[in-house]
Amino acid sequence: MSHAVSPLREPLVSEARTLHQLTDEIARPMERRPTKAWWCAFLASFSALVLGVYCVSVQVMTGVGTWGLNKTVGWAFDITNFVFWIGIGHAGTLISAILFLFRQKWRTSINRSAEAMTLFAVMCAGLFPIIHMGRPWFAYFAAPYPNDRGPLWVNFRSPLVWDMFAISTYFIISAVFWYVGLLPDLATMRDRAKSAIRKAIYGALSLGWNGSQRTWLRYETVYLLLAGLATPLVLSVHSIVSMDFATSILPGWHTTIFPPYFVAGAVFSGFAMVLTLMIIARHVMGWKHLITIRHVENMTKIMIATGGIVGFAYATEFFTAWYSGNELERFAFSNRAFGPYAWAYWIMVGCNVLIPQFFWFKKIRTSVAAVFALSILVNVGMWFERFVIIVTSLHRDFLPSSWAMYAPTFIEVGTLVGTFGLFFTCFLLFIRVLPAVSIAEVKAVSGYARKIGVTTEFREQSAKKPVDSWRERNGEPNGHGGRTPPQPQSTQRSEEKKKGDKKEDAGAGADLVTEAGE
């Protein structure tokens, strides 16, 4: 398959690597002891997680009175964090499913960790609605199960019930998609493993994967089907999250623009988080030829597009509020931009509308430090977007006598910090135990856009190399043996094979090549 390569195409793996080198480079960080930097990051994340566990325990034992909520502002930090984390997760599915359907081959080196990010982000997100219930031990009431209260069923017309189905389906399908994608790499890890424990664990997890083409064909079909299912799923999840707001009659929430606006915002914030994580990973793990500047650039371009949609949605909301002629709607939006929470609104506009405009400049797109700083600012902006939508719409409601202000308590801030702790603790453990770059998929694209690619080099090498034939091991004359293959016993054969591996006689290969020429 040595077809001509367009000079416009750039290799996806920016330095030539053999297949074995790729396996080594991706697997090695898991096989050596953790570095000091890893321990520092882990201890910091784990401390944050411990703080989060403390804060959640306090509020579960005491009640939601430990939060800064009041009668007017009944949703604030918890739902902001919930929507924020769900949004972070969406970029993972976008990279693994939507870019797969669009045949964007550059996704191969970032999809694994982006999917892991999705799982951990959804775990963080799922925590908030549960603790928000106040009595989380009754969380299972949200599921329709036969009970002795009638049975009293859940209200399927409620977006909160839709949310429960959407988030749990999203988590399960993302986890399955991720695991199926991991199978070939788990087998690679199993076959490399030296210790018996590693062998047993990777052996059990890899489900006896042996690289069979018959399995590969079904596997590829299943992967395509899962991508096809996950694509509408990810769009549905954030649409349903937005309906938690949009189906209410509250000015500022009651708008039809919410589903696409939320989905675009989710992808926007998710890519910012992927960039933050990937820039650290490529630096720490030495994967600059796998996660290249081109990957960083491509992701910033997606952020320009989704950031543009988000900015357009902000403008549309204001236009609709003015054009509707509805006084309450007009008030909600002027209060948003010029009321007591105007500072939060302008942080949101600054980070989400202005910051992505820097990515129009190639110099900034290709500067890793600049992209890293800007991606963090976008994350901050997207957190504030959810805060602005929720708190500014609630705190000045229809009756001026019930207007109130909201400020988070230590417990609420501690819970948010705790979810960051959970997220980064999980991520740091993940890069220690599972291949954070898809080994099999990167191998498949390593020859992409290379005239003298890895595969061709290999062929040249192997053509020169002598063939390690079974005839040698059985002491038969080269290429002149009988027509029937020898029938050695299996134990004998494996012993002989070991000898044969070391020997590598040049004669066998030369002879076979001549024979082929005849």
Place this chain on the structure above:
Amino acid sequence: MSARMFVAYFGSEDGILGATRAVREAGFEIHDVYTPYAVHGMDEAMGQRPSRITWVCFFAGAFGLAVALALQIWTSAVDWPLNVGGKPHNSFPAFIPVAFELTVLFGGLTTVAALFLRSRLKPRMSNAHVLPRVTDDRFALALVVEGHAFDADRAEAICAAHGVVETDFVEVSK
């Protein structure tokens, strides 16, 4: 269950693709091909038909859809109809989100289960059934030896023309 196979190892995607196509055209029976990653065009080289798992996905998804709609209509309109905000008992449009989620859930899980069952993927403690280095950088072509006249010289000659690096007779589990 295992059988003796003639196994030829290659160091490259190009080699295994060419060799697979050539041995098939020469009339050899291919047991399987083992590769470290999904090789593009291998299904065609081996003469494989498209997988039928797509049908499993379709019917499981349809089943999930039916279950979701039946559950929602039965609980909301039949078993205990409650008036919620004056909405009709069978609020069909409001049932679509959950119906969609369960379609995806049933379709996805059943498809993966079908893959595991059909390809006999299950936790195994030993990797004795795996050919050396095929999960790293080797591509192996396994030909069926038993049951008919197997011409080892001819197989080797074809493989050698495509840059074979090692040949062997191995017990391969079926």
